[in-house]
Amino acid sequence: MSEHKIRVLVAKPGLDGHDRGAKVVARALRDAGMEVIYTGLRQTPEMIAEAALQEDVDVVGLSILSGAHMALAPRIVELLKANGQDKVKVFIGGIVPDEDMPRLKEMGITGIYGPGASTEDIVKDILEAMK
């Protein structure tokens, strides 16, 4: 009787206004049977953490194309923890230089996807992380 759907917050922190990628990913996750909450553009880390709390999501997907990931991502991870949501997995999609990846993973980012990443891989990795 009890059925848990994976709930994902897809958010765009920072100031870049390109959300085509975020929408493509949102659609792919929907097609994989997940419930995707889309927040829209130009969200602060505080807004994203608050939405993640109210929506009780399992996953937060951040779309960052502006290069501000080293400032934004750790702040969001920190806020999620402060709110008691330490089990939430955070994924990043966008433009992330290779040398930043190990440090982001250290900070607790589960997956990072650049241009050309397949939505199938993203779905697979989320399902894997939810096990």
Added chain:
Amino acid sequence: MSVMSKPITNSVLEGNRLALARLLTQVENHSPEGRAALAELFPHTGKAHLIGVTGAPGTGKSSLVNQLALHYRKTENKKVAIIAVDPSSPFTGGAVLGDRVRMRDLSGDDGVFIRSMASRGSVGGIAQTTAAFAQIFDAAGYEIVIIETVGAGQSEVDIARLAHTTIVVEAPGLGDDIQAIKAGILEIADVLVINKADRPGVEHTERALCSTLALAHPIPRVYRHHGQTMTVMVPAGAKNLPALEPDSSATRSDMVIWIPPINKTVATEGKGIADVAESIAKHAEHLHVTGDWASRDRARLRSELEAALEAALMSRFFANIQNEKYNDVVEQVVGRTLSPHEAVRKLLNGSSKQENV
């Protein structure tokens, strides 16, 4: 989940937002913990004003909800919960819930809690557990609970059974006059809002809605026509009510029957929102004065009880019947040797077809 129901209900009552969010998830997933917590919270419910917002996709429901919530925060300092329902895919069960996009003005305010919900297969415009969500917010001390339905077409009218006040949002340029006289969504409106009232065609929409209301609520009216006073009487069979003078101080809410007011708004700019809030307040007053608040409450709880009873009877029935016997009856129905109605009689009485015919 190992969380015991006792602490989680306590945390919810104390205003812990994480506990509230988690309880909503448990209830949405029909977990036993969620059900136990709902039962514990039930005595704390019955205080909130439940406001439903429905209308066709793209009429601006989310923007209107955003502005209404801002209004209640700023002018009345009431705690506001928003339940925003969007459709689930009938094929994958997934959903994209996008109502928050229009509600960014509300973030950073502890007096507001927004929760998005997928309809999960329900077709009435809200999800199966939307009513339970409203109860939880009510118990948690949210004085206003706004429920935004999925973009509703014509027959998604479940919201009227749940909400105390139902707002139907229209926008100029959607359909012709005949749409306004069809049964369904317009009939459930307690307050009508024409949003996007800065668009062309707004007069036409207003005229169509006005004439629909005149047909639905035939009351005697006095008109001034070419300088002469004319009284238009009620058609036979309608209730006998005092005539409403055009200049009289009697307002619509003074009357025994409620005639839905029509408010015009431009939600993205916050225009006309105070008028909508006033209409909602008048409607609440009307419900209290006429006793309709209590009777709506009663009808809602009764239908909730009946739905729960139905589910319990079904599961009891299936617990007590052997699979082979049930499948055998299904086969007979499929083979057209037994009609579904006869099959029910046979299953419930345990007697054969011949005895019942």
